[in-house]
Amino acid sequence: MLSKKTRYALKALVVLGKNFGGIPIQISRIAAEEHIPKKFLEQILLDLRNAGLLFSKKGSGGGYGLVKDPSEISVVQILRLTGGPVALLPCVSLNFYQKCEECENEDTCGIRDAFVEVRDATLKILTETSIADLILREKKLLEKFGL
Amino acid sequence: MLSKKTRYALKALVVLGKNFGGIPIQISRIAAEEHIPKKFLEQILLDLRNAGLLFSKKGSGGGYGLVKDPSEISVVQILRLTGGPVALLPCVSLNFYQKCEECENEDTCGIRDAFVEVRDATLKILTETSIADLILREKKLLEKFGL
């Protein structure tokens, strides 16, 4: 499961993505709109900023904005930045690899082998999906359901 | 990430799968071979037994065995039994669904939509992969690598 941190980050990036090119948006506004605890969101956006994804502006009229076009930010990138795991086993993770203590020989582990496949399938989707895609998906769903 | 409980369960089932049709295997033996804390494994195997996957025999010469052929036990079944999540978001889970508190309208959430795809891709693999497949994978890897 993704952590709340990761989920909140994705939510916030979708909001910022919709606003790409416009004036900065305040943390408090995103927090209110998306029902995210403000102080928690502060930390998350700060991380994303320090990773170079967002710019920020202090003082009145300040806030956050995307540095890059939303189509150039992949979902998998966000998961990794916020520590959300992609692989379901540590011994299968590309970015957060850890040896399975209980495993004798990783190279011949059938369980591991199966979960490599799962990882690759997941990775393919999450690499191909950008923040812009998330926004597009929402738009299409709105057309399909609501008005 | 899968919990240790789930990982231990899979490990144990592979051992039991290799022995399908033979005499029962003791918890202590599986624990020693697979480097799993014995008391923890006790609980896990008990759960699997109570779910109808394993039979057990008490007393001297007792132990555990698979009730069904290893080809008839899917990996996804084990994940669900041991509480391991398949979906990466609670609002996307088929068996452990929970509403996202912070989400206004699930039907039009682009994030959710993307993770439905991830879930389906994962589910496909894990449904098609049985304990017998895990054993087969190990065998093939042994041929490829070791002697």
Place this chain on the structure above:
DNA sequence: AAAAAAGTCTACTAAATCTATATGCTTTGT
């Protein structure tokens, strides 16, 4: 210049979950 608006940074706490251990009980074979 002062005040207000907003982000920055670090530390801490609380809650939940996961992992593991302990203890005593029951069943079965010798």
Place this chain on the structure above:
DNA sequence: ACAAAGCATATAGATTTAGTAGACTTTTTT
């Protein structure tokens, strides 16, 4: 009768996650 093994529940310990607090800096407005 005794030992081997599983059954069942309770509890402790560790780790992670989620959230809160508070003091500080920068920028704009008045």
